[in-house]
Amino acid sequence: MIQKIWFRLVWCYIKIGLFFYSKKIRVLGSKNIPKKGAVLFAVNHPNGLVDPLYVTTTNSRQNHFLVRAASFKNPFIKKILESLYLMPIYRIRDGIKQLANNQEIFEKCFSILHKGETLMIFPEGSHDKKRTVRPLSKGFTRIVSGALEKHPNLEIKVVPVGITYQHPSDFPAKVCINYGAPIATRQIFEENAQAKAINVLKAEVTKQLKNLIVHIDDDENYEKTLQQLNKAQVDFTKVDEVNAMIKNNAIPYIKPAKRNFLKPLFYLIILNSIIPFLLWKKASKKIDEIEFIDTFRFSLNLFLCTLFYSLQAWAISFFYGNLVGWFYLTLSGLLILIYTKFAPTNAKKHKEFTEAGKRV
Secondary structure, three states: OHHHHHHHHHHHHHHHHHHHHEEEEEEEOHHHOOOOOEEEEEEOOOOOOHHHHHHHOOOOOOEEEEEEHHHHOOHHHHHHHHHOOEEEEOOHHHOHHHHHHHHHHHHHHHHHHHOOOEEEEOOOOOOOOOOOOOOOOOHHHHHHHHHHHHOOOOOEEEEEEEEEEOOOOOOOEEEEEEEOOOEEOHHHHHHOOHHHHHHHHHHHHHHHHHHHOOOOOOOOOHHHHHHHHHHOOOOOOOHHHHHHHHHOOOOOOOOOOOOOOOHHHHHHHHHHOHHHHHHHHHHHOOOOOHHHHHHHHHHHHHHHHHHHHHHHHHHHHHHHOHHHHHHHHHHHHHHHHHHHHHOOOOOOOHHHEOOOOOEO
């Protein structure tokens, strides 16, 4: 019970933080989320650890998460992650010997699903900014088949979830969370041999994900198509509209980027947050994967700005009274809110990124 209360408090804090961090969070297909029973959310993975934050704060189910084991190396961080229902999943790159630890994690997953709870997994296996659905690993199908085999009366719904960002790693963020149709898995595994059932389930999830995100086939035309979309300044969070452009080869002509008339306000916010800003600039130099920029910028500034603004408000209250202190705190939050909700989010030049998604 204490862990659930702790999770809900952190959930509310993060949800508020994402509201201030994001220009717009578009949620589609929320009616597809089963209100009860075992659910496995199969999510694409374009943008580091903010991906699960956007998904879990846009549905009412309390989620358990499978994340890469490297996140659990620090003992203190490990305790925090485990308190928030995160579990490590080991990959070959973590060492062949470590793969044996996955069996214990799978058993925990079986138990979670048997209790009618939810599990979130990223079946692409790694993050990548590319606007394409990558081949899915068999890990999530192994969890489903294992739980069904161990619990004969269990039904597990797999819900594909697509995440599409206007431009990942930019502030303010603009994102679409798109929930697909639930896939009943027991019938698939009862009517097919296990190897075929795995392929059927993977194919259905892949098919849905290609409609739930802006999907560009990863072929020789990928770069050209992406650059055309960027130059047309399309709104990538309007997933169906952009996918129709790609399918019908009807991408609009080049459109000029909108001017950011709120840039002076941005500099005022930086001045008011100078210590968190300088700490972020120092930390950002150590980030070598562009997919982790949003993760660290959001988490670091959520904590630092909350602390820094609170301390400044306390100091102002001490010298000028509580009313002035509360006014400063309210105004600081309002300035951030105005900027995030009204600053333009123009498409970026694709040359800023390499094919692997690294900074250049």
